Amino acid sequence: MADSGVTDGFEKTGGIERAKSEGKELTKEEKQRLRKEKKQQKKNKEKKDDRASQESGREKQGVSSAASAPQPSAQSAAQKAPSAVPAPVPVPASEAPAPAPAPADKPAKSKAELKAERRARQEAERASKQGKKGDPGQPGAAGKPKAPASELQPVVKRLPEHIQVDNPDVLKKLAKKLERQQIPLRLDYGYKVSLFSHLHQYSRKAPLTQQLSIPSTVIHPAIVRLGLQYSQGIVAGSNARSVALLHAFRQVIRDYTTPPNEELSRDLVNRLKPYISFLNQCRPLSASMGNAIKYIKKEISNIPSQCKEEEAKSKLLHCIEWYIKEKIILAAKAIAESSIEKISDGDVILIYGCSSLVNHILCEAFEKSRKFRVIVVDSRPRLEGREALRRLVQRGISCTYVLISAVSYILPEVSKVFLGAHALLANGYVMSRVGTSQIALVAKAFNVPVLVCCETYKFCERVQTDSFVSNELDDPDDLIVTRKGRTQLENWQQEPSLGLLNLVYDVTPPDFVDLVITELGMIPCTSVPVVLRVKNVDQ
């Protein structure tokens, strides 16, 4: 499987050549197909007769199309796993009608010939699809001229794996991919509430790193450490995670040496892929991390091939530093300056949880001698507000602290609400820590203005309308608490009808939010797709 991995790499990252050589690509993949076909034929010679009798039996019963479709689709799905499959969802659907007419029409043809026909058809379909698509899963192909920026992009994007946990095909594919990359698969834990059966639910007590050998030969130690920090919650918060990720990648680039007969621009991206899978397994990637990774991959693949290794590496390190400085640090400064205009003397400001950006704004405003006091709202089970409380009290800001259930009691005193965001979605919804939408709702009911502060690198092209379809489930054991010596939920796993739900994110509708403060200015929530478009054109 190792050599197919390398050839896959060539296929995937040869984006620049792909545009010119669609014909060549077909033959390369066809060669692979034929190779695999021959292997399959050898295996299936014994089973041929059985399957022939089964299929003819099924045809007689009239359930051929339904029954034969899953069988070959499962087979070819398994075989396609090693190669790049940009659209797993439409492909099985397209397979299902394809094999159905074939056995019905020509039972005389042999199995191998049918399969070859089918595969040739699929190759043609896939090649045409890849030519049309903007290929979002492979930003290395951004060397292609960015035609999609000026026209509307056709929508078919790959559904991320982590919201398809209820689909066994996707899980199988993921397992194969991780096996190939030599990363252990993390198992789900505990009873999952039925509404969320499409998401993973991991236990904090079983970090992925326990299943790795030390020292790990496949994964760089900085990445292993980062993964552990993510899964244990030591590094939490969208900005912190992105910055930690970029620092770890810097370390990786510093330690990287190009193997002989390889190009840095292609090999380094391949090297990063297993790391990203590993980090994804430790904790699903956030939108900001996704954007950062896209940026790095683009920069790496833009390195000209005649560049020397040392030069290339220093250029990449410089790019990463520029990204951190510009998108995170300078953006925070710009946002703080705009926000300070919105804070007047005598204000009572309410904040929720621990957002590094909002804390920064409040500290800056305090430095500029604005007189205000802060109410910190916190919620179980994460209790992140205590961290924010500590930071603000250290600066000398006068604070009040309540839990989220007391928000209706304290809101009549509040003049403004400042919220941080994890991501801003293209339909204007704000994705943030669970509880943010509640605070915005109650603030709206009391007519208190709600301001969301968010850097533009967190803007995301996804759209979402509720908190169910794409979310993260945290360890359910976190909800257990011991009060007065009694732990009510201790044995929740033994109770058959009891489930615990520990959501991490929720989406706030744009009508609850009055203003979004970004480094590009103060915009209403609905202007997010405009900003995204402007950014895409710039890049």
Added chain:
Amino acid sequence: MPGPDKETDLTERVEAFLSDLKRGGSGAGPLRGSAETARETTALLRKITAQARWSSAGDLMEIIRKEGRRMTAAQPSETTVGNMIRRVLKIIREEYARSRGSSEEADQQESLHKLLTSGGLSEENFRQHFAPLKANVIEAINELLTELEGTTDNISMQALEHIHSNEVIMTIGRSRTVEAFLGDAARKRKFHVIVAECAPFCQGHEMATNLSKAGIETTVIADAAIFAVMSRVNKVIIGTQTVLANGGLRAVNGTHTLALAAKHHSTPLIVCAPMFKLSPQFPNEEDTFHKFVSPHEVLPFTEGEILSKVNVHCPVFDYVPPELITLFISNIGGHAPSYIYRLMSELYHPEDHEL
């Protein structure tokens, strides 16, 4: 001699009850449900009626009012005590009026009639002595006690009218009434319950374990996730500590957020509250409405130095305005919040609103 012994015995009982109330409210003693408090109050009032020395209804009412003021002062947030006292006072008035022979309707039109003719007649009316009054009053109080015994069952009997199968029901904290209500429906229908844990006391956990033991599919969520999951909820069923005179609620903290989220998603909010929780108070008494407990529950002492520089609040109750409530289910049936004022006039006499 039987007289003084009875009296000391009575005062002892009253003192014991008062100290129980004081301890129960601070969270240190055993927490008792409102139904228990109501029953104990009524039993105590019956004892007072039986054993105290009084010659006319007016005397009895004075004694009860005096004891009542002490009891409500012991634990102002426990409104069932005051409610029971007012019920008993109304019973005494009714029994007196019946003994005198005047019809009850006249009494009810009393307020407007008296306003127009002459005020202050009511005081003198209670000076007459009737021999069977004591027995009648005690009998009526016994009826009240039986009514109290049956409230939870009466409410649970209505469960099947409101819950259909495959529903997702949301509730918050722990309410014995709602537990019985859902348990009764679960015997015939299959549905799913989401319980918000209601920090910092996390009584929702106990509710969830009890419900799951009754075979109901239960999920526990953190308070912060109330709005996030509300879009999938079909009904919100809650209990309350008190039903206020305007139809609003004084319920456990977090209920107002729940009510707002339900309103946003147009989900009906059903309150299961027995009649003894109906109180003639209004919510605009800022100082007496809220009750606070130790902030240690919210920010524990282990947090160290920042404790002295931070204000921490831990309110116990929340006010829910009547516009957010869809239906009240009580032991005498279902009502809209706009009907509550009428029920109040049937249960309590306007002069007793101020004890």
